Amino acid sequence: MKDLIQQIRDELMSTEDTVCLQRARLVTEAYRQYENRHVVLKRAKAFAHILHHMALDMESNPVFAGNTSSRPRAWMLVPEHGFSAAPQVLLENEGLTGILDGQIPKDLQDYWADKSFGGAAGIGHLAVDMGRVVHEGLESMIAEAQRYNSKETEPAKRDYRQAMSITLQAVIGWAQRYANAAAVAARSTLDPVLREAHLRVAQACQHVPARPARNLFEGLQAMVLTHLAVAIEGHGMSISIGLPDRILAPFIDDTFDPEFATNLLAAFMLKITSNSIFGRGSKTQPITIGGLNHRGQDQCNPLTLCFLDACDRVRVGDPHLFLRWHERIDPQIKQRAVEMLASGVSMPLLINDTPTAQGFINAGVVVEDAWEYCVIGCNELGIAGRSAESATTIGGTIQYLELLNSTLLEHPEPNSIRDMPQLLNYLETTMARRAFEMRKRGEQHRRRMAECVPTPFTSALMRGCVKRGLDLLEGMDYHLPGIYERGLTNAANALAAIQQVVFEEGFLSMAELLQAMRNNFQAESVRARLLAAPKWGNNDERADRWAVELVAMRERVLNAVDAKFGHRPHMVCHVVRSLHHFDGKRIAASPDGRFAWTPVADSIGAQTGTSIAGPTAVLNSVLKLDAARNYRGGYNLNLTFSKSDANPDTLLSLIETFFAKGGQELQINCFDAATLKAAWENPEQYGDLIVRVAGFSTRFVDLSPVEQQELIERAEVIG
Numbered sequence: 001m002k003d004l005i006q007q008i009r010d011e012l013m014s015t016e017d018t019v020c021l022q023r024a025r026l027v028t029e030a031y032r033q034y035e036n037r038h039v040v041l042k043r044a045k046a047f048a049h050i051l052h053h054m055a056l057d058m059e060s061n062p063v064f065a066g067n068t069s070s071r072p073r074a075w076m077l078v079p080e081h082g083f084s085a086a087p088q089v090l091l092e093n094e095g096l097t098g099i100l101d102g103q104i105p106k107d108l109q110d111y112w113a114d115k116s117f118g119g120a121a122g123i124g125h126l127a128v129d130m131g132r133v134v135h136e137g138l139e140s141m142i143a144e145a146q147r148y149n150s151k152e153t154e155p156a157k158r159d160y161r162q163a164m165s166i167t168l169q170a171v172i173g174w175a176q177r178y179a180n181a182a183a184v185a186a187r188s189t190l191d192p193v194l195r196e197a198h199l200r201v202a203q204a205c206q207h208v209p210a211r212p213a214r215n216l217f218e219g220l221q222a223m224v225l226t227h228l229a230v231a232i233e234g235h236g237m238s239i240s241i242g243l244p245d246r247i248l249a250p251f252i253d254d255t256f257d258p259e260f261a262t263n264l265l266a267a268f269m270l271k272i273t274s275n276s277i278f279g280r281g282s283k284t285q286p287i288t289i290g291g292l293n294h295r296g297q298d299q300c301n302p303l304t305l306c307f308l309d310a311c312d313r314v315r316v317g318d319p320h321l322f323l324r325w326h327e328r329i330d331p332q333i334k335q336r337a338v339e340m341l342a343s344g345v346s347m348p349l350l351i352n353d354t355p356t357a358q359g360f361i362n363a364g365v366v367v368e369d370a371w372e373y374c375v376i377g378c379n380e381l382g383i384a385g386r387s388a389e390s391a392t393t394i395g396g397t398i399q400y401l402e403l404l405n406s407t408l409l410e411h412p413e414p415n416s417i418r419d420m421p422q423l424l425n426y427l428e429t430t431m432a433r434r435a436f437e438m439r440k441r442g443e444q445h446r447r448r449m450a451e452c453v454p455t456p457f458t459s460a461l462m463r464g465c466v467k468r469g470l471d472l473l474e475g476m477d478y479h480l481p482g483i484y485e486r487g488l489t490n491a492a493n494a495l496a497a498i499q500q501v502v503f504e505e506g507f508l509s510m511a512e513l514l515q516a517m518r519n520n521f522q523a524e525s526v527r528a529r530l531l532a533a534p535k536w537g538n539n540d541e542r543a544d545r546w547a548v549e550l551v552a553m554r555e556r557v558l559n560a561v562d563a564k565f566g567h568r569p570h571m572v573c574h575v576v577r578s579l580h581h582f583d584g585k586r587i588a589a590s591p592d593g594r595f596a597w598t599p600v601a602d603s604i605g606a607q608t609g610t611s612i613a614g615p616t617a618v619l620n621s622v623l624k625l626d627a628a629r630n631y632r633g634g635y636n637l638n639l640t641f642s643k644s645d646a647n648p649d650t651l652l653s654l655i656e657t658f659f660a661k662g663g664q665e666l667q668i669n670c671f672d673a674a675t676l677k678a679a680w681e682n683p684e685q686y687g688d689l690i691v692r693v694a695g696f697s698t699r700f701v702d703l704s705p706v707e708q709q710e711l712i713e714r715a716e717v718i719g
Contacts, residue, residue: 001063001263004193008061008270009314012072013687013699017096017279019103020074023232026050027079028111040454040471043080044163047233047457048170054232056181061274062197063267064221065178065205066228072274075099078234079108080453082116086237088578089281092696094704096279117453121236121277123394125377126472128461129385130242133226134219135250137211138168144466157469160456164466167457171229172210178225179205216251216261220244220268226461227285231275233457238284238377241272241319242384245289245303252302261303265310272319282318282696284577288374290333291324292353294367300330308336311347315688317698322375323348324356325659338648338655341668344675346692349379350666351634352627352659356381359632363480363569378696379665380573381634386463387478389571389633394445396438397484400491400550401600402587403430409517409588414510420499424549432557438483439561450474481562482571482633485554486583489536489601492547493592493610497533500542517589520596530593537606539617544624551630573633574604577696578707599710602693603638603667608714615639619658627664638667638692640714646670667692673715676700680708 030046037045057067069076077083083104090097132141145161145168152158179202186198200217207214209222223244230239272285289304311321323337337348353371360370360383369383376382382389407423407430408414417423450471459465459472468475501507507529508516521527534542558570584599592607594600601607604625605618622637641651655666669692679686683701691700691711700708 001193001197001260001267004063004197005263005266005270005314008063008267009316011060012270012274013316015071015073017099018071018074019100020069020071020076020276021103021105021108022054022070023050023068024077024079024083024104024108026053028108031115032111038159039452040160040163040456041166043454044166044456047167048173050232051170051174051229052177056178058181058185058198061267061271062185062194062201063264064224064271065175065182065201066224066271067274067276068228068231069276072276073279074276075279076232076276077104078121078236078277079112079116080234081119081121083109083112084120086120086278086281087582089278091581092578092693092698092704092707093281093702094706096281099279117449119236122234122453122455123449123473124235124238125380125382125389126235126238126458127240127242127374127376127382127384128226128230128458129463130223130226130244131247132385133209133461134213134222134247137209137222138172139210141460141466142168145460148467148469152469154469160454160459160469160471161466163454163456164460167233168460171225171457174229175205175209175225179203213251216248217264219248219251220264224268224271227272228275230458230461231277233455234453235455235458236277236283238286238380240374240376240382240384241285241287242374243288243291243299243372245301245307246291246293246299248303249299249301256302258302258306262306262309262313265303265306266314269310269314269316269319273316280702282698284378284696285319286322286375286377287319288322288324288351289348290329292326292328292357292371294371296328298326298328298330300333304330304333305336308333308340308348312340312345315345315690315699317690317696317702320697321348322351324351324353325655326353327660334652335648338651341651342646342648342670344643344670344689346667346669346690346697349375349692349697350655350659350668351375352662352664355628355662355664356634358628362628363571363632365478369478375634378575378577379634379636379667380575381571381632383478385461386476387480388462388472388476389480389482389573394442394449395481395483396435396442397486398431398435398554399487399583399587400485401487401494401590401592402583403427403434404491404494405517405588405590406430408510408514408591414514417510419503420495423498424553428553428557431553432560435483435557435561436564439481439565442481443565446473479568480571481565481567482573483558485572485574486576486579487600488547488550488574488604489607490590490592490594491550492536492543493533493607494590495546495550496535496543497530497591497593499546500533501529513591517591520589521593527593530591533592535606535610535612537611537618537621538613539620540613544621547621548624551625555630569632571633572631574631574635576602576636578693581706602710604635605637605639608710615641615654619654619663623658623661623663627662631664635665636667637663637665638669640669640671642715643670643672643675669711669714671711671715673712676708676712676715680712
């Protein structure tokens with residue numbers, strides 16, 4: 001099977017992006033046919049129509065059943081939201097720019113012109129209850145919906161549960177179609193490896209995901225079909241696989257074969273990679289392994305190691321693999337992880353269990369659920385099948401640097417700002433006003449999405465939704481309000497520069513600083529003075545104090561917003577992906593000495609080129625932010641080491657020290673500028689070079705030139 005998997009990978013990586021109109025046409029047919037039905041029933045019927053009529057891909061990855069379009073990297077379109085591409089994906093993959101131009105037939109454009117909700121796809125950023133799918137099956141969920149409906153008196157809730165049943169049955173029917181097709185394929189091939197794969201799929205799809213899986217392969221097959229069905233229903237980025245190693249642990253017995261399991265997991269990862277929404281662009285489909293349960297027991301098992309080995313074997317950026325780390329982690333898992341990182345794989349990404357689970361507990365989640373957390377996006381956190389986090393979807397963003405710039409540049413009398421407390425007071429007023437408006441808009445948007453583009457299949461896989469007869473945006477056990485944040489690094493640097501250059505040295509008045517910013521620092525001497533001020537990420541209290549103050553300010557603001565709306569304690573996620581480029585393009589020159597329209601920091605760590613005290617200093621700065629209290633939704637921290645300086649022992653010491661002191665997350669790259677430049681010049685020779693950019697992992701050769709250059713500059717700084 002190993003040769004087959006290599007063939008699958010080679011063909012997938014070499015496949016060019018195209019556009020597939022299959023889903024778009026089928027959903028349009030169904031919307032026309034069921035135009036007068038209640039929206040949730042229309043959505044359910046459309047989903048069933050797609051799964052009943054879409055072509056089955058038996059060739060690109062025959063190890064597992066499931067596909068989202070006619071072939072891998074043929075873009076699946078979701079016209080219910082719109083015919084557009086996610087801007088981040090286009091920036092990260094420059095070759096995809098314009099891929100949809102001229103591809104959408106006029107009849108489809110005309111039909112959806114006044115019907116699309118907006119955007120490129122649904123909210124994503126979720127993990128369904130895969131444990132229940134694997135161990136109970138979809139038929140049990142249909143029975144549950146019917147049981148509640150037998151006593152239901154509210155028509156809307158009855159309709160929603162009926163829609164859930166329709167979609168669940170549709171996925172069962174889709175699996176049966178695959179079972180039949182695989183049986184035919186098995187009879188048609190002369191290749192014994194392919195025949196065995198087809199027969200395994202045929203047998204499994206007769207049984208799952210309708211009923212409980214009976215072995216490891218059936219568990220994985222149930223997961224694949226469910227995952228891809230969630231994508232087909234219309235969700236876009238960041239559909240999480242959840243915690244598969246602990247879900248599949250019951251299938252480990254005396255007959256367990258690690259090599260066979262690793263091959264299955266490699267094929268499983270490649271099947272997830274082939275999810276065709278946004279083509280080759282990263283969908284940030286996370287897999288989370290390891291970790292403790294609520295009893296403090298290590299959940300690492302032989303499959304945990306197999307997931308690491310499979311990740312190393314296939315070397316794809318998406319899905320990206322996160323390892324939950326703790327002080328009692330299996331030593332073999334720990335060693336394998338640091339060996340992979342030191343070798344330059346850039347995975348696994350690391351999450352520290354204790355502050356992360358404690359963050360959920362601080363947000364009001366019960367202990368048993370809190371320890372079932374997983375990554376649900378770039379680095380966003382959630383609880384599989386139990387929680388909806390508006391911080392990861394619709395809660396808005398606090399961009400500290402943008403807020404600071406606005407506060408300064410819009411002030412009518414800048415020289416009236418006499419000291420830092422006065423400036424911070426103005427900034428907090430601006431932040432409070434915007435945070436309230438963002439929460440208000442987010443709540444309106446959440447309700448409108450549930451009303452206009454409900455997702456009954458995905459909702460059926462979320463705890464509480466069947467019982468309540470509601471969409472996941474309204475009916476889950478936990479609705480955790482919150483917000484994204486970015487720009488903390490630059491804002492802290494900006495405040496440190498203002499404190500030193502304006503208020504301590506008196507080199508500039510506030511008005512003169514703002515004029516220099518408006519002129520984009522035509523006077524290099526002014527910019528040089530700002531750049532010379534203390535910088536975040538060097539364990540220098542003169543800069544770090546301002547990051548701590550900004551986070552404390554944000555907490556005061558959001559606590560007040562929670563109280564106004566009567567919400568649970570909020571979640572905050574510091575996430576970037578490639579948005580530091582978009583932020584930079586719209587933020588003018590800033591007091592940290594940054595030129596207008598240039599990128600801001602790519603993580604919660606130091607701005608590229610400003611870390612002069614080494615990685616330990618970066619970690620010590622970040623530790624001052626108290627993740628369990630202030631980053632319940634997660635943060636992303638990028639660290640880059642030169643290949644010559646990185647070795648497993650060094651990395652292990654750094655990781656364990658940081659996590660023992662309460663650090664939450666680490667994204668580690670080990671590469672050198674020479675290798676990246678060689679990959680730039682000879683991409684065909686570096687197809688397995690995986691890098692972590694900010695919030696996503698990818699092959700270096702798939703990145704746009706602007707992202708490639710950013711990584712080369714990072715490597716040159718540390719080299």
